[in-house]
Amino acid sequence: MEEKLLLPIKVYNAPHGQGPNPWKVIIVLAELGLPYEIAWIPYGEMKSEPYTLLNPNGRVPAMVDPNRGGAGGVTLWESGAIINYLIATYDREGRLRYGDDRLEEKWLLQSWLMFQMSGQGPMFGQKVWFTHLHIEPNLRTAIDRYGNEAKRIMGVVEATLRKQRQKLQAEQQAEETPVWLVGDKCTYADLAFVPWNTLLDTVFPRSDAGMTLDLAREFPEYNRWHRNMAARPAVRGVLAHREECIRTMTNTSFQVVERQADAAKLPEYEPSVGVGGN
Numbered sequence: 001m002e003e004k005l006l007l008p009i010k011v012y013n014a015p016h017g018q019g020p021n022p023w024k025v026i027i028v029l030a031e032l033g034l035p036y037e038i039a040w041i042p043y044g045e046m047k048s049e050p051y052t053l054l055n056p057n058g059r060v061p062a063m064v065d066p067n068r069g070g071a072g073g074v075t076l077w078e079s080g081a082i083i084n085y086l087i088a089t090y091d092r093e094g095r096l097r098y099g100d101d102r103l104e105e106k107w108l109l110q111s112w113l114m115f116q117m118s119g120q121g122p123m124f125g126q127k128v129w130f131t132h133l134h135i136e137p138n139l140r141t142a143i144d145r146y147g148n149e150a151k152r153i154m155g156v157v158e159a160t161l162r163k164q165r166q167k168l169q170a171e172q173q174a175e176e177t178p179v180w181l182v183g184d185k186c187t188y189a190d191l192a193f194v195p196w197n198t199l200l201d202t203v204f205p206r207s208d209a210g211m212t213l214d215l216a217r218e219f220p221e222y223n224r225w226h227r228n229m230a231a232r233p234a235v236r237g238v239l240a241h242r243e244e245c246i247r248t249m250t251n252t253s254f255q256v257v258e259r260q261a262d263a264a265k266l267p268e269y270e271p272s273v274g275v276g277g278n
């Protein structure tokens with residue numbers, strides 16, 4: 001099936017687009033040049049049917065691809081699984097992946113995607129929770145625990161990128177040549193880290209003197225890696241769209257906080273997590 005004949009792939013996202021996980025999927029769709037549309041599901045409607053018929057976990061994203069499968073199309077949830085589906089189904093030219101001719105690199109991309117899903121996402125997420133939202137403010141041991149884990153994960157990425165840089169230097173390649181997690185090109189595994197990276201100022205707010213982050217100094221290759229990804233036309237377009245959504249859409253995400261017994265009952269969710277300056 002020609003890409004231009006495809007119907008839009010539907011991605012469920014929550015207004016006003018602050019949460020990182022749906023954007024991982026949207027970045028991959030944009031990079032592959034696939035048609036897509038965003039279906040906005042308020043946080044208040046996410047934990048019950050009909051949405052839980054799409055995603056039993058009651059979170060975003062979910063994806064419906066009307067171009068494949070039976071009458072209802074292919075419905076999937078969990079951003080990593082959706083990315084895998086999109087790559088396996090639509091990245092025939094291997095724009096964001098390696099093929100069987102580079103077998104180890106092909107599967108190493110899975111290692112990094114799993115690492116993003118099980119490491120970066122949950123640790124950054126819990127750091128945000130205990131820094132901004134937990135009912136007991138300044139719970140230092142929890143803030144430090146997740147902050148240190150977040151930095152440890154960034155350190156794993158940094159060490160890998162430095163090794164990649166050393167390889168390039170050994171090959172006498174130009175200093176500005178970008179380095180990637182696996183092999184010699186940007187893949188879906190790199191891109192999966194982008195949306196959480198854009199929230200680093202929220203994960204490590206400058207207002208918390210007890211746990212700061214100086215990205216350029218502590219993780220210089222990570223910093224360059226993120227900047228290189230953010231400068232890609234498709235990524236730039238998606239991130240600009242996300243910012244516009246945050247700026248212009250009606251806020252519903254305080255509902256996430258409202259239903260948590262262990263959250264501070266903040267009147268607004270976004271200001272607490274740094275939207276609008278931090």
Ligand SMILES: N[C@@H](CCC(=O)N[C@@H](CS)C(=O)NCC(=O)O)C(=O)O
Pocket residue numbers: 014018019020021022043046058059060061077078079080121256
């Ligand atoms: N592991 C899931 C995480 C999904 C997730 O936590 N999504 C957030 C928004 S980025 C959400 O729906 N939060 C609503 C809630 O916690 O109720 C994935 O990657 O798809």
